[in-house]
Amino acid sequence: MNHRGQSIAPRRSGEITTHHAQGPRELWCWDITYCASAVRGQFYYLHMFGDVYNRKIVGYELNEAGSGDYAAELLQRCLLLRDASTGLW
Template sequence: MQHHRGNTRPPETIKLPTTYIADGPNRVWAWDITWLNTYTSGLYFKLYVIVDIYSRKIVEWEVWSEEIGELAAKLVERAMLTHTLNPTLKR
């Protein structure tokens, strides 16, 4: 059980995710989609939220009935315009 057997591939090393440190406001944002219950069984709304990690402030949010990448992209664009961030600027 402790040794590699047969023609199977050896275990792969997993690359750890990149870690970001928020040393000021509007440096690192995180986003999430949460499903909100309704009174109708099987019907949910999706709450898209962007949070500033440093201040824990909700930067932008929106509720939609579907979960689509284009809607998330619009939310991020609107948050960047609202907070006057340049998408090509690297800090």
């Protein structure tokens, strides 16, 4: 409960990493969003993958639980659809 003073570790002043896509299907981003349900205290979880270049949604799924396993399965399906497509989503 006492004040600890200054931190011993020096401040890190580094360059912020950014990623740039030069074309479609090069760089994807993902997000998990909470969606309220009709039942108080219950939520649904929207897993979504999007293309950074053209801001299109690559794939999405609504689940009752927020799990990394669901996101991994969705990513596998998105990759299969990308490989099977002829250049169009």
